[in-house]
Amino acid sequence: MNAFKTLSVAMLKGFLRDKVTLFFTFLFPLMFLVIFGLILRDVGADKTRIAVVGDGPIVSALRDSGALELEPYNDESSAVQKVKDGDLPAALIVRGQQLDVRFAQSDQVKSATVLGIINGFVDKANLAATGQPPTFTFAAEKVEDASLKPIQYLTPGILSWGVAVSAVFGSALTLVSWRRKQVLRRIRLAPVSTGSVLSSRILVSAGVALVQGVTFIGIASLPVFGLKLSGQWWLAIPLLLLGTVAFFALGMLVGAFAKTEEAASAAANIVVLPMAFLSGTFFPVDQAPAWLQTVSKIFPLRHMNDGMLDVLVRGKGIEALAMPAAILVGFSLVVGFVASRVFKWEE
Amino acid sequence: MTEERSAVVVRDIRKSYGELKAVDGVSFTVAEGEFFGILGPNGAGKTTTLEIVEGLRKPDSGEVRLLGESPWPRNVKLLPRIGVQLQATSFFDKLTAKEQLQTFGSLYGVSHGTAADMLELVGLADKANEQENKLSGGQRQRLSIACALVHDPDIVFLDEPTAALDPQARRNLWDVLRAIQERGKTIVYTTHYLDEAEILCDRVAIMDTGRILALDPPAVLVRGLDAPTHVTLQKGVLSVVDASALEGVDEAHEDEVSLTLSTRRPAPVLSALAERGALDGLQVRTATLEDVFLNLTGREYRA
Missing domain, CATH: 3.40.190 (D-Maltodextrin-Binding Protein; domain 2)
Structure with missing residues (x-):
């Protein structure tokens, strides 16, 4: 039996059987989507x-x-x-x-x-x-401007956040719990490469991210919320995958330092929560003060968000992916490298 | 015993953590098919020794050969031939007993069918579909041993497999360990139960403060002590004076329930007692590894 395949199946089963993880992966972000979606539904929507x-x-x-x-x-x-x-x-x-x-x-x-x-x-x-020709003329044309309807920016934002949370927590908690329970040691004593262990865990996270994407977008598209996807929404798929890898790397870094699951969970929260708020998960970041917008550019989530907004609701094409993709790949490489340097097999 | 036939050869390994000499010049060899015990109290250096032998740690100096190969650095060729049991919690999250074995087996390219055999071997066939965290301590311990055996290794390392088990579970596990030895495996295991090592092991190394104090079959160690045998009888079958007069009795004393005779020649004492028909409540206790430990270290054995 192929180690990569069996490990992926084992981790997927572990994920599906853990109700707490399922809650934080799917229901928790959806709660935000539903609550904000309903509260903000009528803002600026009505004509006089x-x-x-x-x-x-x-x-x-x-x-x-x-x-x-x-x-x-x-x-x-x-x-x-x-x-x-x-x-x-x-x-x-x-x-x-x-x-x-x-x-x-x-x-x-x-x-x-x-x-x-x-x-x-x-x-x-x-x-x-x-019957006179007008001296001055003017033409008006609708522009899909930055101020989107709330559900239009909430869905990409909460989706990016949900993917970030599940990837960071998934990798950090798995790493810490495996180290503490000596599963890592057990794997090290088996003739299996670290690569297949790591890639099978990333595969599970990537699969989870895609299911999150389908679920969140599906629910936001219900008439009660009224999400309208633009033409090339499927360009979000590569972004979801790149985002998963980037945040997985971040989780590995957190997991390298944390000694217990509790510490890993707290550290992951400290990393993810401020990033979520400053990256436009719950409000459009271009309404924030200029300095905050500048600060938010250091977060990979901000760029993932921007990319998601562009391809999901702003109708932009593949060119909108270039910048977020480059940043996510760069972030994955740098953080992944640092994480591999500080990685510890044993407590 | 020639080294070519030895499963494990350890030559003068040392490992220090700062000032602490965790392993301070340990040497031993284990023959193929032997059941070898390393015993000693907590902090004696048993686990560090085992980890160095398994190839998980690099010794500061000294040499280890497993089946003729060096286990350090990580030797992928050697790994399929050794099985290591870790602590009872080294499992994947939320998987059933069978799934754990299948997953660990897959790391070695073992077919899924082996999982059922292993569950049978450790007596967990009826728990195949239970999640690991629903098993009792003894069952988990047996499952972790099964996980160490799933790829049919030649040498099996077990680190305190019977620690923290109730007496019944310990005895069940002994049966499992004997069954493994019958399959021709070499077993190296650590324990802090002296009585258990005496029952299971072909040879034992007694460790304390990073050194091996003695290394022999348990019976040889005990015999070498020249410790008296204690013969206990029901109180009243014989008076203390009569007992002291028997040939071979060094000392006799009585408490509320029993009369105890100390002797270094139990054979004449027992036949004399038999002649008198004074065998009610007879118990014979010879020296144990605990006495060996006491003798070697000058202190009482505390697990």
């Missing part, structure tokens, strides 16, 4: 609704533009009552060529927005009516 009485070319133009959401009313008094009650910021009353807007004073920003939009449509209609 106003009441409308009557109809005409300007109302049609407004409706077609989608700039405002229009709620039709049959009579003026009930529409104005809505504004008075504070349910709607403004009511548009159309009397032939005459458009009246009654707006609430309480929310001046919203009212100004509504007035500005309606005014713009009226001006445009007036200009069209004169």
Whole structure:
């Protein structure tokens, strides 16, 4: 029986039978995804609704533009009552060529927005009516900007974090527990290469990362959360694998120093938690102060996050992988080398 | 015993940790098929000696040959021929007894079928599908021995296999150890149970403070002591005065329940007792390795 294959199977079974590990690998990150996804679902999502009485070319133009959401009313008094009650910021009353807007004073920003939009449509209609070509023109085009809907940045962020956590903890705890229980010594006494032991453990971590990817993205894509993947989402697969190797190396480094599982767990947390917060797991890092953004660039998780965002939701192509991939590979090599230098077979 | 036929040859190995001389000039040879015991109290240097012999540690000086090969540095050619039992917790997480054996076996390229044979050998066939952490201490110990044997090695090293087991589990394990020897394996094992070494081993090395104090078959060691044999009888079958008068009796004394005679010539004493029909509650206790240890070190043996 091939040692690599049997070891991989043994480690996979060990992983699947450990409920605590399963919890922290799948349910724990998913809890964050679900909770933040639900809390932040409506942020910035709604268009402004106003009441409308009557109809005409300007109302049609407004409706077609989608700039405002229009709620039709049959009579003026009930529409104005809505504004008075504070349910709607403004009511548009159309009397032939005459458009009246009654707006609430309480929310001046919203009212100004509504007035500005309606005014713009009226001006445009007036200009069209004169038959003159406009002196100034402007064109508006939608841009998929950095300020994504929460679920769009939460999913790649929490996925990267979940992969980092399970790879760091997986390798650090396995290493420490094997050293403490003398499984490492037992392996050293068998005619098997360190390479097959290490690679079988990495294989299990990589498989876990892919299952995490499928689960997290699958759940975030449910209508209640509404994740929209962009075209080349599958480019996330190489990133997941490279990230696994990088964080596995980090876990080996942690495991080389820690003497007990408890110490390894604490050390891994100290490494992973600040990195997660500063790398944009729970909020978009480009909303953070500039110095923090600079600091966050030292973390491999930040670059993995950036890459994930680019290919999963920003619709970027393979060129977006270059930078994160290079950094993750470099990080793996450097940290892996240091870890192999400080590695200890025995306590 | 020529060295070509020796499974293990150890020549004057030394190992110090700072000021502490853990192993201080140890030499011994173990013949093929021999059951060799290294015994002594905790801290005597047994485990360090064993680790050097297994090739896990480099001695500061001295030489080790296993089946004619040096175990240090890691000798991949030699590894399949030696089996090492580690502490009772050296298992993969969450695997069943059978899976542990299959996994360890795969490290040596052994087929999965061997696992069942090994479980049979150590009497765990009915626990094949139990996870390792659900087994009792004795069962785990037996499983770890099975893991050391799974690749059919020529030499088996066992480090305190019976430590921390209850008497019944220890006796079960003795049967396993004897079965292994019957398969023609060379067994080198450490223990701090003197009585056990006396029963199991062909030869024992008694270690203390990093040195071998004595090395011989247990019976030879005990005989060499010239220690008196104690014959115990039920109180009242014979008076102390009569007992002291028997031929060969050096000393007799009585307590609340029994009469004890010390003798260096037990044969005439026993026949005299038999003649008188005074054998009620007879017990004969000869010197043990504990007495040997006491004699060698001048202190009481404490495991």
